[in-house]
Amino acid sequence: MSLGQELAPHLPFLRRYARALAGEQQAGDAYVKSTLETIVEAPQQFPRDMGVKLGLYRTFQAIWASTSEDGAQDNKEPSSDLREHVTRKRLVAIPSEARQALLLTAMEGFSHADTALLMERDETEISGLVDEALAEIDKQISTRVLIIEDEPIIAMDIETIVEDMGHDVTGIAVTRDEAVALAEKDEPGLILADIQLADNSSGIDAVADILGSTNVPVVFITAFPERLLTGEKLEPAFLITKPFQRDTVRAAISQALFFHQV
Missing domain, CATH: 1.20.140.160 (PhyR, sigma-like (SL) domain)
Incomplete structure (x- = not known):
C-alpha cells in the first residue's frame, strides 16, 4: 500500500x-x-x-x-x-x-x-x-443557543452540556421548519445542528435558511463526518461526530464562539 x-x-x-x-x-x-x-x-x-x-x-x-x-x-x-x-x-x-x-x-x-x-x-x-x-471556556461570555436535533436523548444531552457551560437554550427543533420558526422568534447566538432531521429534512438546509437573515456560528453534529469533510465543496468549519463525548461538544462550542468574537 x-x-x-x-x-x-x-x-x-x-x-x-x-x-x-x-x-x-x-x-x-x-x-x-x-x-x-x-x-x-x-x-x-x-x-x-x-x-x-x-x-x-x-x-x-x-x-x-x-x-x-x-x-x-x-x-x-x-x-x-x-x-x-x-x-x-x-x-x-x-x-x-x-x-x-x-x-x-x-x-x-x-x-x-x-x-x-x-x-x-x-x-x-x-x-x-x-x-x-x-x-x-468557563470565562467565555454566555450566549443563546438553538439546538436542531430530532433524537430526544441526544437533544437532552446537548442541552445539559450547553447549560452547564453557562449558555441559555432558546429551543429544540426537530425539523427544518421548526428550526427556522424558532430562530425567527428568538434569534440565537449559536446553532448546534444535526444533519438528518425527523421529517427527512436537512439540518444543513435549516441552517442555510436561518443564516440568510442573521450571522451566527454553527456547529454541525453527524454520524457520518466524512461526507462533510471532503474538501471538494462548501462544508462546515465546526463538526462533531456522533457518538460524542462531553468535552468534544464543549471544545467545538468554545472554538466556534472564539472565532465569532474575533
Whole structure:
C-alpha cells in the first residue's frame, strides 16, 4: 500500500481539526493542502516511525507552528491557498497552544502522550494546557443557543452540556421548519445542528435558511463526518461526530464562539 493510500482515511479528520483550529473551512483546508504538498515533495522525511496518523498530524503541526501571520513558513514559499488565507484578520488571533491541546485530545481523540508527541511537549505540559483551555471556556461570555436535533436523548444531552457551560437554550427543533420558526422568534447566538432531521429534512438546509437573515456560528453534529469533510465543496468549519463525548461538544462550542468574537 502506498503512503497516499495509507493517509487517505485520516484526511477528513485532519480537515476537521484544521478547520476548527483556523476557524473556517478555506483556511483549514489550505493548511491540509500545504501538509500534503510537503509530504509529496519529501516523502522520505515523513515520520513513519510514529505511525501514519500521528505522522500526518505531526507534519501538519509543524507547518501550523512555523507559519507566521504574513504567510512565511520557515524559508519556504507557502502554497498560494495558504498564503491567501493565513493573512486574513481572523488568523491574527491564532488559537493558543492550550486550544490546540484541547482540540487534539477532546475532538481528535489523541491521548495526552500522543498529543505531547505532536506538539513537542511533555505530558505534564499537555495536561496543563488542556486545563488552561477548559478554564478559558468557563470565562467565555454566555450566549443563546438553538439546538436542531430530532433524537430526544441526544437533544437532552446537548442541552445539559450547553447549560452547564453557562449558555441559555432558546429551543429544540426537530425539523427544518421548526428550526427556522424558532430562530425567527428568538434569534440565537449559536446553532448546534444535526444533519438528518425527523421529517427527512436537512439540518444543513435549516441552517442555510436561518443564516440568510442573521450571522451566527454553527456547529454541525453527524454520524457520518466524512461526507462533510471532503474538501471538494462548501462544508462546515465546526463538526462533531456522533457518538460524542462531553468535552468534544464543549471544545467545538468554545472554538466556534472564539472565532465569532474575533
